[in-house]
Amino acid sequence: LIDERPEEVTDMQRNVKGEVVASTFDKEAHEHVRVANIVLDKAKRLVECGHDVVILLDSITRLARAYNTVQPASGKVLSGGVDANALHKPKRFFGAARNIENGGSLSIIATALTETGSKMDEVIFEEFKGTGNMELQLDRRISNRRIFPAIDLVSSSTRRDDLLLDEGTIQRMWVLRKYLADMNPVEAMEFINDKIKGTRNNEEFLISMNG
Known part of the structure; x- marks a missing residue:
């Protein structure tokens, strides 16, 4: 500190x-x-x-x-x-x-x-x-709405995430990112929070995106 x-x-x-x-x-x-x-x-x-x-x-x-x-x-x-x-x-x-x-x-x-x-x-x-190798960008507008974590999902990213995830997961992540790109940061975080609450793990969450 x-x-x-x-x-x-x-x-x-x-x-x-x-x-x-x-x-x-x-x-x-x-x-x-x-x-x-x-x-x-x-x-x-x-x-x-x-x-x-x-x-x-x-x-x-x-x-x-x-x-x-x-x-x-x-x-x-x-x-x-x-x-x-x-x-x-x-x-x-x-x-x-x-x-x-x-x-x-x-x-x-x-x-x-x-x-x-x-x-x-x-x-x-x-x-x-x-x-x-990774950037996690926070957004004051999201925290002011008391939505946590206050992450700007579109601006945040990880380099070479293809080395960390399998091909199927990567494809679903790309689809999700394209979908979130049309939203503002507050809407994107609210959408992700709602979806995550309705699923048990990351795999189930990504599969639910197909629907």
Whole structure:
């Protein structure tokens, strides 16, 4: 947890079955960077020992802001006040995720802030957009309707999902996506929620789409 509220850190520590490492919003930027580096180094050592490690980072946007603050000025500034060299280290953090031959694996799940009204946040988001193997996009309009999970289904996707699913399931998924593409995000999520409630598992749900 980077640059989060102390009460959120406490809540996570009490309810999450895993190690919670945090640098709260009242800490300086160099402390955010130091904590992130410690977590990544520890994760790498565990992977080298054959463990499968998952880092959940909230958020890559705030980490990039911290790196931008501590980064010595290069003289080249992007729109939003982002130093041209400031995004290299957060990219290196996110890009550390991989599966090691004869070792373990490191998966990194990171959140990114969007539609904050900040040009800097927009630049950071665009730099990381499309770099992950999976993107799950949330929609404030859906959460405002108290529909959960508030997922924009059409904008969310997984790369190479053909490696994860069989041919029959892939075909049904494509049909479902084409059907959802004609709906707005709120209608799509309501439709999926209603259908899922009436079926016992994913297979039964996808088969019901044929009707």
